[in-house]
Amino acid sequence: GSIPSSAEIDALLATAHERYAATTDGRVADYIPVLGAADPSKFGMSLVTADGRTHSLGDSAHTFSIQSISKAFVYALVCDALGHEVVHDRVGVNNTGLPFNSVVALELNGGSPLNPMVNAGAIATTALVHADPTLRWEAIHAGLSAFAGRELQLDEEVFASEMLTNHRNRAIAHLLTSYTRLDPEPLGVVETYTKQCSLSVTAADLAVMGATLADGGVNPVTGQRVVSEQAARDTLAVLASCGMYERSGEWLFEIGLPAKSGVSGGILAVAPGKGALAVFSPPLDEAGNSVRGQRVCAYLSRALALNLFASA
Ligand code: GLN
Secondary structure, three states: OOOOOHHHHHHHHHHHHHHHOOOOOOEOOOOOHHHHHOOOOOOEEEEEEOOOOEEEEEOOOOOEEOOOHHHHHHHHHHHHHHOHHHHHHHOOOOOOOOOOOOOHHHHHOOOOOOOOOOHHHHHHHHHHHOOOHHHHHHHHHHHHHHHHOOOOEEOHHHHHHHHHHOHHHHHHHHHHHHOOOOOOOHHHHHHHHHHHHOEEEOHHHHHHHHHHHHOOOEOOOOOOEOOOHHHHHHHHHHHHHHOOHHHHHHHHHHOOOOEEEOOOOEEEEEEOOOEEEEEEOOOEOOOOOEHHHHHHHHHHHHHOOOOOOOOO
16 A cells, blocks of 8 residues: 555644653663753654655654665665675674674674674675775765755764774674775774764654665665666665674564664665654663664554555
8 A cells, every 4th residue: 555644644643742752761871971862752754755745743853873874875875886796795684683783793704794784794895985085985975965865964962972982893893804804904994984974964864864765775865876876776675684693683673674773873774665664762672773763663654554464
C-alpha cells in the first residue's frame, strides 16, 4: 500500500509523541564528554515522504551531532563514486554481532572490516572518499549537505571533544593500516571520520536525508540527484543487516525497515519508495540506540504499514 494522507500522518506522529514522551528508560552517552550534557527530555520526530511532503513534531528543529548516522551517507557516496564491486572488496556487508567500536570483530575477520556501519568499516569507507584529507572532507561535507538539501555545519565543540577522546578509533585505524586495509594516513582518516560524525543536523534534516535514499538517490525536496539508484539500494541493504549494530536482527524482526542510529540519540528508518522517519531522543539502550526512537519507529512502522516484510 502507499503512505497515508498528510492528516493521518500528523495524527499518528502526535499519538507517538504523546505515548512515548514520558519514557525515562535509557542513558545519555557520555564516552564523548560533551554528549553527556545533552538534555534527555528533548524529543523530536520528522517524516518526509518520497514525494517530498514533510511532517514534523516536538523538538524536530533541535540540532545535534549526526554521529554514526553519517556512516550510511558516506557509504552511499563511496558506492556511488566507486561502484558496488570495488567497495565490497574493501568493506564487507555482514553484521559483526559485536558493539560498534569493537576491535575484536576486526581481528577475528583477518583485519577486513565486516561492514560500513561499525567504526572499523566506517573508517575504511571514509578512507575511500579521497586520499587527500582536505578533498576528503570537502566531498563528505558537500555530499551530506546535498542529502539534507542545505549546507550542514560542523559542531566544533563536539569535534574537539571527540578528538581528545577517540583513542579507540585511532587504534582501529592503525590496525586497519597494519592489515593494509587503509591506504591514506590513518590519523588523517580518523580526523575526517570524527568530523563527519560532528556534523550538526536536526531530525527534520535526517528525514530528508533518509527520504533521498527512499527516493532512489534523488532528494525529494530539492529535486537533486545525490547518488545513483544502485548506491541507494546498496546502502539500504547494509542498513537492514547492520544499521542498528548488534540489535539489527531484533530491529528487523520488530520493525522491518532499514535504519541507522547514532550515539547522540538520532534514529533514521527508511521505507524504500515511501519515505523516511527520523527521531531524536538522547537516552540510549546498551547497544547505543535511542530508546524512545526505537519505540516511535516500532509504533509508526505498524500504524503506517511500513514493514517491508508485510504483504498487506
Ligand atoms: N563518533 C562516534 C564514535 O566513533 C560514533 C559512534 C556512534 O554513533 N555509534 O564512537
